[in-house]
Amino acid sequence: MPSNAGTTRLVIVESPAKAKTISGYLGPGYVVEASFGHVRDLPRNAADVPAKYKGEAWARLGVDVDNGFQALYVVSADRRQQINKLVKLAKEVDEIFLATDEDREGEAIAWHLVETLKPKVPVKRMVFHEITKPAIQAAVANPREIDRDLVDAQEARRILDRLYGYEVSPVLWKKVMPKLSAGRVQSVATRIVVERERQRMAFRTAEYWDILATLAVANAGEGPRAFNATLIALGGDRIATGKDFEPTTGKVRPGAGVVHLDESGARGLAARLEGRPFTVTRVEEKPYRRRPYAPFITSTLQQEAARKLRLSSQQTMRTAQRLYENGYITYMRTDSVNLSETAISAARRQIVELYGERSVPPEPRRYTGKVKNAQEAHEAIRPAGDNFRTPGEVAKELSAEEFKLYELIWRRTIASQMTDAVGSSVSVRIRAVSTAQEEADFGATGKTITDPGFLRAYVESSDDENAEAEDAERRLPTLVKDQPLTADELAAQGHHTQPPSRYTEASLVKALEELGIGRPSTYASIMQTIQDRGYVTKRGQAMIPTFLAFAVIGLMERHYPRLIDYDFTATMENELDEIAGGDHAAVDFLTAFYFGSSNGAGDQDIARSGGLKKLVTENLNEIDARSVNSIPLFTDDDGREVVVRVGRYGPYLQRELPEGAQPAPAATGDGEEGGTQGDRAPIPEGLAPDELTPEKVHELFLGGSGERKLGDDPATGEPIVLKAGRFGPYVSSGERKSSLLRSQTPDTLTLEQALKLLSLPRLVGVAPDGVEVFANNGRYGPYVKQGEEFRSLESEEQMFTVSLDEALALLAAPKARGRRAAAPPLREMGVDPLTEKPLVIKDGRFGPYVTDGEFNASLRRAQTPEALTIEEASEMLAEKRAKGPAPKKKAAAKKAPAKKAPAKKATATKKTAAASKSTAAKKTTTAKATTAAAKKTPAKKAAPRKAATGTE
Numbered sequence: 001m002p003s004n005a006g007t008t009r010l011v012i013v014e015s016p017a018k019a020k021t022i023s024g025y026l027g028p029g030y031v032v033e034a035s036f037g038h039v040r041d042l043p044r045n046a047a048d049v050p051a052k053y054k055g056e057a058w059a060r061l062g063v064d065v066d067n068g069f070q071a072l073y074v075v076s077a078d079r080r081q082q083i084n085k086l087v088k089l090a091k092e093v094d095e096i097f098l099a100t101d102e103d104r105e106g107e108a109i110a111w112h113l114v115e116t117l118k119p120k121v122p123v124k125r126m127v128f129h130e131i132t133k134p135a136i137q138a139a140v141a142n143p144r145e146i147d148r149d150l151v152d153a154q155e156a157r158r159i160l161d162r163l164y165g166y167e168v169s170p171v172l173w174k175k176v177m178p179k180l181s182a183g184r185v186q187s188v189a190t191r192i193v194v195e196r197e198r199q200r201m202a203f204r205t206a207e208y209w210d211i212l213a214t215l216a217v218a219n220a221g222e223g224p225r226a227f228n229a230t231l232i233a234l235g236g237d238r239i240a241t242g243k244d245f246e247p248t249t250g251k252v253r254p255g256a257g258v259v260h261l262d263e264s265g266a267r268g269l270a271a272r273l274e275g276r277p278f279t280v281t282r283v284e285e286k287p288y289r290r291r292p293y294a295p296f297i298t299s300t301l302q303q304e305a306a307r308k309l310r311l312s313s314q315q316t317m318r319t320a321q322r323l324y325e326n327g328y329i330t331y332m333r334t335d336s337v338n339l340s341e342t343a344i345s346a347a348r349r350q351i352v353e354l355y356g357e358r359s360v361p362p363e364p365r366r367y368t369g370k371v372k373n374a375q376e377a378h379e380a381i382r383p384a385g386d387n388f389r390t391p392g393e394v395a396k397e398l399s400a401e402e403f404k405l406y407e408l409i410w411r412r413t414i415a416s417q418m419t420d421a422v423g424s425s426v427s428v429r430i431r432a433v434s435t436a437q438e439e440a441d442f443g444a445t446g447k448t449i450t451d452p453g454f455l456r457a458y459v460e461s462s463d464d465e466n467a468e469a470e471d472a473e474r475r476l477p478t479l480v481k482d483q484p485l486t487a488d489e490l491a492a493q494g495h496h497t498q499p500p501s502r503y504t505e506a507s508l509v510k511a512l513e514e515l516g517i518g519r520p521s522t523y524a525s526i527m528q529t530i531q532d533r534g535y536v537t538k539r540g541q542a543m544i545p546t547f548l549a550f551a552v553i554g555l556m557e558r559h560y561p562r563l564i565d566y567d568f569t570a571t572m573e574n575e576l577d578e579i580a581g582g583d584h585a586a587v588d589f590l591t592a593f594y595f596g597s598s599n600g601a602g603d604q605d606i607a608r609s610g611g612l613k614k615l616v617t618e619n620l621n622e623i624d625a626r627s628v629n630s631i632p633l634f635t636d637d638d639g640r641e642v643v644v645r646v647g648r649y650g651p652y653l654q655r656e657l658p659e660g661a662q663p664a665p666a667a668t669g670d671g672e673e674g675g676t677q678g679d680r681a682p683i684p685e686g687l688a689p690d691e692l693t694p695e696k697v698h699e700l701f702l703g704g705s706g707e708r709k710l711g712d713d714p715a716t717g718e719p720i721v722l723k724a725g726r727f728g729p730y731v732s733s734g735e736r737k738s739s740l741l742r743s744q745t746p747d748t749l750t751l752e753q754a755l756k757l758l759s760l761p762r763l764v765g766v767a768p769d770g771v772e773v774f775a776n777n778g779r780y781g782p783y784v785k786q787g788e789e790f791r792s793l794e795s796e797e798q799m800f801t802v803s804l805d806e807a808l809a810l811l812a813a814p815k816a817r818g819r820r821a822a823a824p825p826l827r828e829m830g831v832d833p834l835t836e837k838p839l840v841i842k843d844g845r846f847g848p849y850v851t852d853g854e855f856n857a858s859l860r861r862a863q864t865p866e867a868l869t870i871e872e873a874s875e876m877l878a879e880k881r882a883k884g885p886a887p888k889k890k891a892a893a894k895k896a897p898a899k900k901a902p903a904k905k906a907t908a909t910k911k912t913a914a915a916s917k918s919t920a921a922k923k924t925t926t927a928k929a930t931t932a933a934a935k936k937t938p939a940k941k942a943a944p945r946k947a948a949t950g951t952e
Contacts (some may be wrong), residue, residue, distance in 0.1 A: 010093040011126075012086065012113060014100050017325040018131065022099065025133040026140070033089060035100070036082055040073040040112045040161055047072050061166050063159050067612075069590045071159055075116060082114060090119045097143065102127040102378070103333050104580060105521055108154035111146050113645050126709065128577055130330040130384040137326075153580035156589060160184065160572070163594055167616045168563065175625045175647065176551050181533055185518050188569045189526050189558060190535045193503055194545045194553045200690035201633075203499035204250035205867070208240050208575065209266035212441055212487040215278055215430065226488060227476050229430055229442035233268070234259045236439065242497045250497070266492035272434035278442070279483040282429040288447060290421040290470060292454035294337040294367040295380035298520035299513045301332070304412070305463035307505035309404050310834060315507045319405045320381070327384055328394065328402075329409055333520040336378040337367040339416070343379065346388050347417040352416075354390075355456055361419050382413040387764045415458035423449035426476055432483060446476035449855040496867045499690070502542040516570035537686075539876030542871075544688045547644050547651035548629060553626040560615065600672055600821055644683065644695055653681040653692075653700055686879060691860055702729065702746055711751040713758070720754050722746055731757050741796045742847070755945045761785075765804030773807050775799040786811050813820055832874050841865045855880045935946050 011032045013019050042062035043049045049684040053072060055060045075083055087099045090096060096119055100106035107125075114123055124143035127134045127342045148838065161184055168182035211231040231239050240258040242808070243330045245251065262270070296304070298317075305316040320332035339347070351360050367380075383389060383406070385424075391407040398406060408846050411924040426446040433439055455471040470684060505527045512518045520528060530536045535549035556564045572593075579583035596611030631644040633653075642655040681700040683692070702708060707720045713733050720733040730739045731754040739755040740749065761776035764784065775793070782793040784807040791810040825840040825847055832839050837852040841859070848865050849858045850873045857876035859868060 004127060007095065008093045009095045009097055010086075010089050011097045013101050014106070014109065015321075015325055017322065021131050021183070021325060021327055022136055025131075025136040025315070026404055030943065031089060031093065031283040033086060034082075035113060035700065036060055036079060036088065037111060038076075038112070039079050039083055039104075040075050042158065048076075050074065060163060063162060063573050065163075065594055068587050069159055069594075071155065073112070073115075087117055089356060089462065089530060090117050090121070095121055095141065096123045097126045098146070099126045099128075099139070101333070102129060102331060104150050104154040104157075106149040107147055107156075110892055111148075111151045112848050114146070114769070129334075129379050131325065131327045132385050135384075136277075141243060143217075148647055149582040150580050152586045153576050156579055156586035157576050158575075158591065159197060159590060161589075163612060164563070166610055169618065169945075171623070172552055172555070173615055174620070175555060175623050175628055176646065176662040180548075180552065182552070182556070182563075183529065184563075184569060184572065185512075185522060185526050186529045186533070186535075187553070187564050188517055188566065189508065189512060190545065190549050191553050191556070191564050192547050193530070193536055193543050194509065196500060197545050197550075197689050198505055199500040201692075202504070203690075204246075204248060205499075206242075206245040206250040206252075206497045207262070207494060208245070208497075209243070209263055209492055209494045210239050211259040211266055211270050211440075211442075211492050212491045213273075213278070213430075213487050213489075214491075215442075215444075215485045216488050217479070217485060224475055227444055227446075228446040229428070231269075231440060232429075233441035234438060234441040237807060242495065245497050245498070253799075263492065263494060265670040266494075269434060269440065270437065272436050273432050273440060273487065273490055273916065276432045276434060276488055278430050278432045280428060280481055280483040280485065281431045281441075282427075283479050283481055284427045288423040288425045288429075289448070290453075290455075292365065292415050293412065293458070293460050294369070295339055295382055295416045296371070297335050297407055298333050299335070299509050299523060301409070302509050302523060303379055304408060304461060304505035305405060306504060308408060309401075311401075313509060314399075316405065317524040319401050323398075323402055324384075324449075325493075328389075328398070328406055329384055330382050331378050332381050334378045334381060335369065335520050336479050337369045337380045338378070339367075339370070339382060339413075340379055342386050343382050343413070344417060346383075346386055348412055350390075351414060351418055355418070356535075359418050359453065359456070361417075365417055367416070367920075372516055379834050380413075381409055383410050383712045390415070390434065411458040411810065411832065417453040418454035419447060421453040421455045421764070422451045422471075423472070424449060424481075428476065429446060430477055432487070444476060445475045447472075448475060449473055459594055493724050494866075502544060503873065504541040504543060506541075506542060514598075516573055517566065520785070520861075533657070539686075539688070540875040542875050547646050547683075549687060550644070551629050552629045554631065555623065558628070559619070559623055563612075593729055596682070633697065634694060636697075642681075643693070644689075649684050650685075653679075657678045663889055681726065694862065699729070699740060699746065710749065710754050720751060720758070721733070722754070733758055739777070741798060760799065762799060764802060766805050767808060771951050773804060773811070775802055775807070780931045784810055789815075791815070827868075829868070829870050829873055832877065834874050835876065839870065839877070841868065842875075850876060852877055 007029055009030050011019075011026065011030055012035055013032065014035055014037055015023060016034045016036075019032045019034045020048045023030070026032065030361070031442065031917060043059075046054070046060070046914060049059050049062070051071070057062070058064045058066065059072070062072045064072070069270045089509075097481050097778060098110035098113055106127075110125055110708070121278065123146075126139040126143045128139040156771050165182060168187075169180060169901045172180040177552075213229045214226055215229055216226045231712070233239060237259045239255060240252060240256070240260040241916075242254055244256045244258050252258060275279070286360055297876075301320065302313045302316050305311040306313070309316075310947050311319070316374065317332065320329065323329045324332050336741075348364065356372055365749055375721060388410060391403065391410055394406060395403055424447075426448075428444045428446075430442040430444070431439060432442070440926060449471065453473060459471050463691070480743050486504075501507075508527065509523045512526070530549075531538065534546060536543050536545055537550065554565070562568050575589055576585055579586050579589065592611070594611050595859060596614065627676060629646040631646070633642045633644060635641050636655065640656045642653065645654050675840055681697075684698065687696075702767050705773055709724055710731070712719055716734065718734045720731055722729060722731055729749075730737055730751070733754075736758045740757070744753065761774040764773045764775050766772050767786060771787050775782070775784050775798070777783075777799060778797065780792070782796050782799045783790050786807075791807075791813070793802060825842050827841040829839040829841065829850070830853055831837070837854070839852055841848055841850050849856045850868065851857075855877050893948065
């Protein structure tokens with residue numbers, strides 16, 4: 001688009017990629033340059049504060065709270081060169097167009113550019129929601145002024161977050177740990193994750209049983225002959241299901257009025273129903289109809305990209321940013337589900353071309369957003385342009401990740417304008433009377449889709465990986481009331497209640513959105529912030545809070561509950577929206593929040609408490625550091641309280657010692673108060689809070705300062721101690737060590753059993769040829785050995801009972817060729833949702849483990865092969881995968897043939913020489929390895945500095 005004759009215009013956008021795309025749509029009279037994001041921000045540290053303000057009391061905040069909350073903005077060091085370039089260009093042009101993003105952040109950047117560049121030429125604001133030639137030309141032709149209300153709202157948000165972070169974070173430094181941070185939204189997001197983990201920790205599983213009947217129709221029509229039905233009632237009372245149990249006790253809820261079947265009850269009933277007639281008692285058929293999903297907004301895009309593509313929120317937004325800047329999709333930070341008339345027309349035309357006219361409803365579909373204070377003037381995320389490009393048309397232009405995300409957006413947009421999915425659903429009730437005259441009612445449901453409608457283009461995923469897909473059908477035979485059926489099979493099946501699933505980034509974003517906390521531009525940064533701060537770790541897709549998060553949230557809940565209250569945080573978002581709409585004054589809002597002088601603005605509870613400043617300083621001495629850093633777990637069988645303490649060097653377990661016992665002194669350098677409060681044990685890295693079961697805690701104390709002495713060896717007088725090691729529990733006495741057998745547990749191990757373990761390897765006897773025969777336990781189980789010959793024993797007990805004759809007979813038998821056939825898996829679980837590899841549970845040397853064929857993860861103490869869920873298995877393997885494969889051991893160098901010693905006296909000398917030689921060899925090897933590693937390791941590149949943004 002050519003500019004006016006002789007007129008030169010400078011167009012400033014945020015990124016170089018966007019500048020490159022836009023410059024191709026404008027004529028020769030335009031210069032397009034990038035600001036590289038934010039150009040100014042509040043000072044990050046004392047070094048950023050200009051010299052003339054360093055003496056001011058408010059300089060540490062960067063906000064003059066006593067003078068109308070005037071903000072001190074500084075140009076970041078990594079932006080100065082670009083700013084100088086823009087200043088120079090501004091002097092050479094006749095007009096400036098600020099083309100930053102159309103949200104509050106973009107509006108604020110435009111204002112900061114004006115304040116920094118101080119141009120002498122006219123400045124106009126141009127906005128667009130897609131980077132296409134028509135959209136850019138329209139934006140140039142219809143500029144507007146900078147919206148100061150939007151700027152005020154963004155500035156108020158930034159100042160609010162600075163005040164919150166800079167006033168609350170020092171409390172955490174003093175009472176929990178240095179260098180921690182608090183934030184208006186990050187602290188609330190952390191609280192949500194912590195509360196879910198608390199529910200998992202308090203959860204007690206329950207077992208319940210029902211019966212799955214495979215029923216058959218005598219003369220089936222066109223439908224299937226057999227179908228499954230589940231026992232739902234017995235004697236008119238409903239059979240208990242998972243929802244009928246208290247999550248914290250594992251018991252049936254009071255007043256539930258259900259029949260709780262155990263294994264024997266279910267198997268007995270199934271036996272009593274064998275051969276009995278089954279009759280259909282009720283058939284209900286209803287029409288099925290499902291409307292399409294609304295087009296994507298920022299949060300739903302992040303959720304679906306996480307479910308379908310396994311992308312984090314940050315990955316999704318980075319990829320969407322590239323698609324937007326290169327003209328493939330509309331602006332990706334939006335909370336509006338609206339589509340423009342142009343977009344609706346484009347979608348409907350494409351539906352006709354691809355799916356036929358029957359797939360387009362008579363009238364265009366309009367959607368209403370559920371997000372509070374959604375900016376409805378914006379559009380949803382959709383393919384850019386007046387004619388959508390299909391994924392096939394752009395495949396060669398995009399990376400694999402970009403293509404998958406574009407296809408997701410295209411399919412969702414197209415589906416949103418298609419017809420409903422329609423069909424029918426059937427509910428059937430069936431009754432049988434047992435030999436004991438018990439009336440057993442079974443239920444089955446079916447669904448048939450006669451016209452898939454929008455499901456041809458798009459099916460939404462669910463956070464519940466066991467949920468049935470919406471396009472799945474369950475076909476039943478044609479059934480009528482009083483129809484007789486026969487039971488081909490009656491199988492009792494057991495179930496276990498499951499704790500609430502951990503949050504994923506997708507479900508956490510959804511929770512924040514439903515609470516009205518955060519905005520589209522902040523979700524991805526919040527997900528990253530709570531991980532960067534050490535409050536949350538990820539295992540696969542699951543978000544697990546650290547014990548540090550427990551301590552921080554515990555302090556906030558006890559002493560500043562309003563600051564992490566969900567309604568309070570949502571109300572603040574609403575007030576910021578009111579500022580953006582020109583209905584509220586930013587200064588009044590900030591004054592009420594910080595000083596507590598309410599002018600009808602701000603939160604009244606905070607105002608009545610005297611404001612944030614008074615709240616965090618007045619009662620600081622009342623916060624007991626030891627108390628907030630102690631997370632109670634349970635009281636053990638000996639009446640000792642077990643807690644997790646968050647220390648300077650990480651979390652650890654502590655329990656009160658039995659009455660009269662003398663505590664051991666605290667470890668040197670621990671830095672914790674009260675070092676003689678009780679037993680301590682370290683918590684292994686990566687162990688989730690809900691995995692600290694009483695059994696696991698006992699095991700950790702066993703391997704820490706809580707080693708159990710079993711007694712003394714009557715032969716040597718040395719103590720025999722039970723310990724926990726890297727490969728499991730073992731017994732030790734002097735130089736002797738021996739792992740526990742598979743059939744043994746630390747809790748029940750006796751001194752007699754320990755002595756038998758320490759007798760291994762056991763000398764069975766001496767063969768006629770003078771070679772000794774031993775029995776021992778090895779990697780593949782118990783065995784006997786003579787020289788280099790090995791033979792397996794059938795049981796562990798044989799190691800202690802096998803005679804010399806029996807051992808020689810085994811050794812004389814021919815060795816079985818090839819490896820023994822692998823034992824069948826304990827359970828086939830299905831497909832890993834992360835890798836799509838089949839998962840199975842096998843029995844290993846150290847107990848059951850889950851494997852995908854490449855990585856293995858041992859089941860924990862509280863887990864059983866039957867109860868382990870596919871989600872838990874996927875998380876466990878993801879953790880192993882993140883650590884990478886175990887380093888391979890180097891093959892031991894072959895030893896030279898030993899020379900016969902001329903005399904016994906030389907033995908000690910030779911041992912000393914050999915030891916010296918070995919030490920020297922190790923030093924040489926280490927030096928060579930270090931040198932080689934240094935040569936191979938490339939120097940790390942300096943990480944690019946991010947644009948300064950508001951931290952929530």
